Amino acid sequence: MQVPGFGKGVADGLLASRDKALEQAAKQIERLPADASIVTYYDEAYPARLKSIYAPPSLLFVRGNIELLREERMIALVGSRKTSDYGRRAARELAEGMARERVLVVSGFAKGIDTQAHEAAFEAGGRTIAVLGSGVDVIYPAPNKKFASDLIESGRGLIASELPLGASPDARNFPWRNRIVSGMARATVVVESEFDGGSMITASLAHNEKRDVFALPGDIYRPSSGGPNRLIRESRARIATSAEQILSELGWSSQSPKQEKKKPLDRNGLSIFEAKIVDVLEAAGGPLVIDQIAERSGFDVQDLFVQLFTLEMKNFVRPMAGKQYTLSA
Numbered sequence: 001m002q003v004p005g006f007g008k009g010v011a012d013g014l015l016a017s018r019d020k021a022l023e024q025a026a027k028q029i030e031r032l033p034a035d036a037s038i039v040t041y042y043d044e045a046y047p048a049r050l051k052s053i054y055a056p057p058s059l060l061f062v063r064g065n066i067e068l069l070r071e072e073r074m075i076a077l078v079g080s081r082k083t084s085d086y087g088r089r090a091a092r093e094l095a096e097g098m099a100r101e102r103v104l105v106v107s108g109f110a111k112g113i114d115t116q117a118h119e120a121a122f123e124a125g126g127r128t129i130a131v132l133g134s135g136v137d138v139i140y141p142a143p144n145k146k147f148a149s150d151l152i153e154s155g156r157g158l159i160a161s162e163l164p165l166g167a168s169p170d171a172r173n174f175p176w177r178n179r180i181v182s183g184m185a186r187a188t189v190v191v192e193s194e195f196d197g198g199s200m201i202t203a204s205l206a207h208n209e210k211r212d213v214f215a216l217p218g219d220i221y222r223p224s225s226g227g228p229n230r231l232i233r234e235s236r237a238r239i240a241t242s243a244e245q246i247l248s249e250l251g252w253s254s255q256s257p258k259q260e261k262k263k264p265l266d267r268n269g270l271s272i273f274e275a276k277i278v279d280v281l282e283a284a285g286g287p288l289v290i291d292q293i294a295e296r297s298g299f300d301v302q303d304l305f306v307q308l309f310t311l312e313m314k315n316f317v318r319p320m321a322g323k324q325y326t327l328s329a
Helices: 008-031 066-070 085-100 113-123 142-154 173-184 198-208 223-233 243-250 272-284 290-297 301-313
Strands: 036-040 059-064 074-078 104-107 128-131 157-161 187-190 212-215 317-320 324-327
Touching: 036 066, 059 066, 059 142, 066 157, 074 085, 074 113, 074 173, 074 198, 085 104, 085 113, 085 243, 104 113, 104 173, 113 128, 113 142, 128 142, 128 173, 142 157, 173 198, 187 198, 187 223, 187 243, 198 212, 198 223, 212 223, 212 243, 272 290, 272 301, 272 317, 272 324, 290 301, 290 324, 301 317
Parallel strands: 074 104, 074 187, 104 128, 128 157, 187 212
Antiparallel strands: 036 059, 059 157, 317 324
16 A cells, blocks of 8 residues: 555455455365375475476376376377377377386377377386366366376376366467476477477477477378478478387486497498498497588588488488487397
């Protein structure tokens, strides 16, 4: 009331709004199901990685094993509701591979790729977190109600939402929900999505937060592969081919690679320039962008393109996304 321009009427209105909000919050707490909890930003159980995103949720309503929120190794597997056999198979194989390596799978519980990922991880004995675009007492889609109960009761699953109890699954909730899916995870994998699909929003959110993004390459004639192919083409995502490959790139794979003695590359038939490029890539032990190859070989970038194309035709090198090249062998 001491602020110029504000009087008793405004002050009373603010107090009334506060009291109404507190009353509504108290009712929410009273309505909590027996298997539900509220985790606030300041609680120890609040996911550490989620705190660093833009606009982290103030609190999460959760049902299930709250300890899963503390897991360090989380991967988001997301995709279209309209799936293909290829997408469903890939989602399941990726989720099963994550489960075998004890990596928790996060997704949005939507029909299609999300549900396939949750189910495959769970059936493989793994753990999974479903982030809803509705209240945790409003399971959507409806066919997933039994599965939601199984997750909660098993101790290997968790249902989470920032929305209050009773909140319906309105379309506007899902894009905003996606920041929680990507925010919990170290990396996001887009299995299938059209250009304007919700999974592309999840990928953009992850990319903006400097998180790793992977995408499953697909048929150029299939609309649901348009999104992942675009992410790869624009170098906003790395190619995803298997759970082992993704986890290896993240440094999470427990599978020790087989130690095989590499045969020395046969440089017969190569020019001295081509042999020099092969030497540079072999010494790197992995892919290099063309500018790095130019710097280490001392060749002009324009000349390098010609030499690399010739080496590609001779099956010595192969191109990768983002103007990267690596040895074929």
